[in-house]
Amino acid sequence: MARGKKIYEGKAKVLYEGPEPGTIVQYFKDDATAFNAEKKDVIDGKGVLNNRLSEFFMLGLGQIGVPTHFLKRLNMREQLVRSCEIIPLEVIVRNFAAGSMAKRLGLEEGTQLSRPVVEYSYKDDALGDPLVPEEYIAAFGWASPQDMEDILSIALRVNDFLSGVMYGVGIKLIDFKIEIGRVYDGDFQRLVVADEISPDSCRLWDIETGRKLDKDVFRRDLGNLTDAYSEVARRLGVLPKNA
Template sequence: MSRRRRIYEGKAKVLYEGPEPGTLIQHFKDDATAFNAKKHQVIDGKGVLNNRISEFIFQKLNDIGVPTHFIRRMNMREQLIREVEIIPLEVVVRNVAAGSLSTRLGIEEGTQLPRSIIEFYYKNDQLNDPLVSEEHVTAFGWATPQEIDDIIALAIRVNDFLSGLFLGVGIRLVDFKMECGRLWENDMMRIVVADEISPDCCRLWDMKSGDKMDKDRFRKDMGGLIEAYTEVARRLGILGENERPQGSGPILVKG
């Protein structure tokens, strides 16, 4: 087994040098974090589930023509991705009031919003990822006006797709966070969806019971995170009825 160079390690994933130029290997860890890693726990099997769910969603997005960094899943914990220049913004699409929106504006959690709202947060853990406006984004050079337009267009398409996907399996898409990157192909650049889309970065509520099926179970000490993520995977058809995520899974690199 050849050793590969570690490029970057975040709270939930590690990026390694890929097998070909312009590629990376994205490894999903079992770490669960909240409040910018002030709360942290290792939950066996979480990385496997997030890898499988994110693979499923990104492949579907590729299939309908939404550009992403995803190439293919390599094993239970890792996927091959295109190397992109990450734009330092978290793009949050909200359909239902929850989380910080409810706190900031005093809107009762669970209130259907008059329309989907797109927010930008500056990716900076030291500053607790502050909410920023398009004016901030362009003034500080994080993205150009054209790139903002491209990001918003992608966010709307992803929201439409995810809302329908989850509605079809009895899950309400409350909100989700996505990241975008610049993909360079020769002299051409385009904005693509990057990072991951999984229950770690979506709020997912059961349509009938209202039960939370996302990382809020960890944030709010509700327990049952693996069970919730497994149920999401089963409803999407990723796991069979009696299949359970392999906790350890193959690991490409020992850091």
Template sequence: MARRRQIYEGKAKVLFEGPEPGTLVQYFKDDATAFNNQKKGTITGKGVLNNRISEYLMLRLAEIGVPTHFIRRLNMREQLVREVEIIPIEVVVRNIAAGSLSKRFGIQDGTVLPRSIVEYYYKSDELGDPMVTEEHITAFGWASIQDLDEIMSLSLRVNDYLSGLFLGIGLKLVDFKLEFGRVYDDQTDEMTLVLADEISPDNCRLWDVKTNDRLDKDRFRRDMGGVEEAYQEVARRLGILPEGGPRDMPGPSTVQ
């Protein structure tokens, strides 16, 4: 069987055409980037762990009625997803001050925010993913007011659910990034919004409840060491650490 055609390669994943129309194969890489692609490296086994973690979280969210692009996991590094028209906006939900929020407003890392804050960023590495407002989003036609209302509602719902889920395994959900896309719905004959991309320690800040140890990509950003172990610990607490550890296929050339 011939290799499938590559559709897109991002910083952490590669997308290939899927076996059926309207589907894609999403391959998780071990590559790691930070600071808008200025810092690059490799986290051994990250792709395997993120595939499993994102699968688990997407399935749990689907159970509470959050529509996602996820269909099923194919193997240790790949999952079948619906092909979506990605909205070029990153939605960041913040519960605790950290990262750029702390720098912008001089708030000490770890300060619990009065309420969850939702921010929007335009997806553009060249421009440094600038923060944008609803006015920018609607004026430039990236999404409608109705889209934004739904995105806000779904983002807060995801936050409520994941905050509780992670708290149950001894982790604080400090902040996280979501992406959404549009997909054609045969039943309604309309385009509908779905949660896309992934949810993993790559795009969530997760701190241990007791020690505030960081179990996410901040360990890579800050050269703290123990990055692989942090990702493994998240998977272990979720009960999905692959048997024998995160070992599997060597790279995208295995996609069939």
């Protein structure tokens, strides 16, 4: 399928105009970045794995009634998605303390939280995606109170879905990030899960061993990133067991 003009190039993906109005071709690169792109590398095969894994999660969400931007996978590195207006927030859900939360509060990584915690960062690379309270979101008009109610409900549904799917293959979902987009059907606005869901945007720990199977392997130099992502893909049946 012919893709059109390049619209945007991010750290891990490139977006091109799609074949029909209102569609976009999302291309997954092999580039890995961390700490707001201070650490960079090219990891052979990462884009292919994330394309397949994101397809798997988005299709599953669609099947349980959570709307997403996903339309279909086109090839090894590209998927067709609905064009949407991205709300400039990173929606982060945490089940166990890790990463920036563990650091901020001086908690041991892996400490179980008494309830899922949903937090929001303002999407701005130059500012390092700062954590923002809901008051800021309302004051700056990034999302309406109704949007925030809908975003919370989507985030918790995605959390329940991903936690369950991962638990089924012996993986603990520590935390994850999603992005939300607006699509318009005439005048009617709907919110959809957009961007990607992959081990780049989740923390995934093996339940038995605690082995990290996510981007922390790259961030913290813990080994081979594609081995970790392939393990997730094999367990989920996205890759054949012997791949």
